[in-house]
Amino acid sequence: MAGSASRLKDIAKQTGFSVNTVSLALRNSPRIPDETRRQIAEAAAKLNYLPNQVAKSLVMKETRSIGLILTDLTNPVLTAMAQAVELELTKRGYTTLFATSNNKLDLERSLIETFRARRVDGMLIFPCQHGELEHIRNLRARNFPVVLLVGDADAGVDAVCMDERAGAHKAVAHLLDNGHQRIALLDSASDKGNYEKREGYTSAMAAAGLNVDPTLIITPDGSDVASGYLAMETLLQNDTGATALLAATDSLALGALRYCIKSGIKVPDDMAIFGFDNIEFAEHAVISLSSVDYDIESISKMAIERVISLINSKGLLPPPRITQVEPDLMIRESTL
Amino acid sequence: MAGSASRLKDIAKQTGFSVNTVSLALRNSPRIPDETRRQIAEAAAKLNYLPNQVAKSLVMKETRSIGLILTDLTNPVLTAMAQAVELELTKRGYTTLFATSNNKLDLERSLIETFRARRVDGMLIFPCQHGELEHIRNLRARNFPVVLLVGDADAGVDAVCMDERAGAHKAVAHLLDNGHQRIALLDSASDKGNYEKREGYTSAMAAAGLNVDPTLIITPDGSDVASGYLAMETLLQNDTGATALLAATDSLALGALRYCIKSGIKVPDDMAIFGFDNIEFAEHAVISLSSVDYDIESISKMAIERVISLINSKGLLPPPRITQVEPDLMIRESTL
DNA sequence: CGCCGTAGTATTAACGATAATACAGATCGG
DNA sequence: CCGATCTGTATTATCGTTAATACTACGGCG
Structure with missing residues (x-):
């Protein structure tokens, strides 16, 4: 307690200098001669002085x-x-x-x-x-x-x-280039009013002259693997004819991937899966995951x-x- | 700028009360009558007053x-x-x-x-x-x-x-119970002097009357999936006859699992894998991962x-x- | 020899709050 | 009707710093 609570005042008392001189010395002011500085530094070390950031911040x-x-x-x-x-x-x-x-x-x-x-x-x-x-x-x-x-x-x-819109647009455009037309979107963020990825998806579809089929847009309950798994199930039950999907996060994508593997759906042949964020586990999934990547x-x-x-x-x-x-x-x- | 920098003093000036009265009023002191409190609260709101935690902390x-x-x-x-x-x-x-x-x-x-x-x-x-x-x-x-x-x-x-030693001990004991004897350990932490898991591993082996074969202990370069992948490769190259392994983290375990799948090694038949920490991705791996779990x-x-x-x-x-x-x-x- | 600049240090005033104490004026009891 | 209590507010000190200003020797110079 005594050790931790040492203040400029204590150093001043020890050395006989004033508080201000001590402060200046510790801040290496040129106005303080070396010998004084040395004495003060020594006393500060002995007292285990640590400047009080709170007081410093105030002034x-x-x-x-x-x-x-x-x-x-x-x-x-x-x-x-x-x-x-x-x-x-x-x-x-x-x-x-x-x-x-x-x-x-x-x-x-x-x-x-x-x-x-x-x-x-x-x-x-x-x-x-x-x-x-x-x-x-x-x-x-x-x-x-x-x-x-x-x-x-x-x-x-x-x-x-990161430009989420551009990322989603690019990913969907890539899937379109690969010949997919029925592309699903798994995105839970849009229920909170975060529409960027969805807009990127829509704009890419529009650019290819395709209308967006609302049944292709799934809104999972969360953004974790389990939600992706369930979302994939939903998507397939809806019988939408989707051959590819973009997930808003890699976790969702990994969940979807897992569902496909369990159900014998071949990835990417029966279902191409695109993730988002390129997390470590995307690269190392059983079937390594394509993903929107940024630094x-x-x-x-x-x-x-x-x-x-x-x-x-x-x-x-x-x-x-x-x-x-x-x-x-x-x-x-x-x-x- | 003017708006953000309002202090007790400003409220005092506005209302005609002293700084101390203002402070007491805002802290709901019983000594301040309601009418005064109201006036002060009003002024504080108008001035967008926000107490300065730095000053408060100091005193x-x-x-x-x-x-x-x-x-x-x-x-x-x-x-x-x-x-x-x-x-x-x-x-x-x-x-x-x-x-x-x-x-x-x-x-x-x-x-x-x-x-x-x-x-x-x-x-x-x-x-x-x-x-x-x-x-x-x-x-x-x-x-x-x-x-x-x-x-x-x-x-x-x-x-x-969490008791890492106990966790490792339990996991290894479980593997022993399942008939494994050649159990490997993948643990990168022990090069930093963090031996808990290794000690748990050793104690479980000892309790089963088994000596620890140092070639069964692999020290990966990191704790990520890629390190686990490489560590698995090393383990197999060493030709140790291992039939099971405990990894110090789930990431390492997932990497090892991935290597096994790529190499046609059947999990768990040819190689049982035990992870540590029970992260989300452990449960959802292609072959779901056993793991040491804690809250x-x-x-x-x-x-x-x-x-x-x-x-x-x-x-x-x-x-x-x-x-x-x-x-x-x-x-x-x-x-x- | 007296004046001035300067080097070294001290004194005083902030910073924005809380806490302890002081002080009026009203209220009350005897 | 006067001292004592209480009620509401003001004054002053404090927290541990930095900043601005003030002082005191001392040395140089005209």
Whole structure:
């Protein structure tokens, strides 16, 4: 207790210098001569001094911390984002305050307030409803640095993200190129108003002159493997004549794949399966999975650079910029 | 800017009351009459007042935040822990400061210092080297509340964790019961001095009167699926006559499983495979994977309860307690 | 020899909150 | 009708820093 609670004042008392001199010495001010600095450093070491960041933050009006709000960590993509963000922030001397909204808008709102009260210097947010951004726009309107990790051209807030629409479009276009016409979509996100992938699907179909058959669009209950399994069952029961599908996540795709294997449906011959996010297990599935691929690490880095540049922009924030990275297709056995 | 920066002083100015009265009113002190409270609340709302947690922390000498240090987030188990910890802490009004050590002891040390400087009220740590805990014991010696998320009976620091040794022992015992004698171990952690699983393996073999054949112990380069794949290849090349294996993680097990399927080795007939951690993909593998299973959520909750109880223990910390939860076996197709 | 710049250090004032204490004016009991 | 209690509010100190300003020698220079 005594050891942990040492303050500038204690060093001052020990050395006979004033608190301010001690502070300057420890911060290597040129005004302090070497001998004084040495004495003070010595005393600081002996007392096991550790500067109190809380006090420092109060006077400096910056905490060197940023808030990261994701929907959850069950999704490997968000996990990878959290990892990349934390790594990069630590490297830059920032601390990460982390929280998950569990896809609840109210919780998201209250987490934002909590972080604001804690005076984080900026926030990175993966919003749970891509269309419900009013509270985040408000934040920005108060000149608070925020960057979204998923976003639209008209978000009204800075964003650095993958272009989900383009990814879905590309994947469906690929399936069309391979001769498929009855292409299903497994996407649970669209019930929360996150229509990007669905729009990409639709636009690709439209570009090929095909109307979208609503029975080809399945909305699983979740985004996990089990949901994909059940969704596949549903799709086949509907007897839609689908010969290919795009799943909104690799987990869904892996579930669908598993159902096919269990049911003796040949992948890719009877059913081509396209995943999304290219997680580790996609590559290593029994039948390796084609997937929409993008570099999460570099997106995360760019997002951090953006939020830090906003933090450093003195005065008013610059107008929001949306950066959408176009994903690539990773073609594997499941769509050959 | 003006909007975000409102302080008690501003409300005081608006309403004509003193700063202290405002503070008391907003904290619902009984000494403040309703009418005054109303006026102050109104002004606070109009000014969009949000208490400054930094200032509050300084005077209250508590931040209501705890630091969570994991090795990384690529491991689904740690991901689940992070998720569970964050959820529970938020529920209890704490904020989570999150960081990963990337299995580097130096980084772990410096992260601890960073969190200490930020005056977190306590820490939850998944140490990267289970035998290197001196720096953490030092923390505790300074009366700082720490709880390990993995640990040994003689850690000298509080710990709430799964009993890896018991888990490995049980799994191997199960394989022995099924008639296997040549049982391999795939474990990359033991090169970092984390011998728990290996010890469990050894003790189970010893209990069956079997000596451990070192060629049966493979140390993959990592803990991911690809490493498991390569490790399986190595194992077979060594021509050890192994008929079963225990992998230290499900990812390794899935990699091994994949190699077997590619090579026409029948699972479980030619090779029984036991995984560890029971992640989602274990259940849904082509051949569903037996795995050592435990309730991460409840362990995380207990760990949080422990650290909070340490925080609330006024005066000296109580002597450290180690709680080890014994895992169960989830038996599936891969070891039938 | 007196003035000035400067090197080294100290003093004072923030930062935005809480906590302890002080102080008026009303109320009440004897 | 006067001291004592209570009610509502203000004043002051404090948390551990940094920042701005103030002082005190001392050396150089005209």
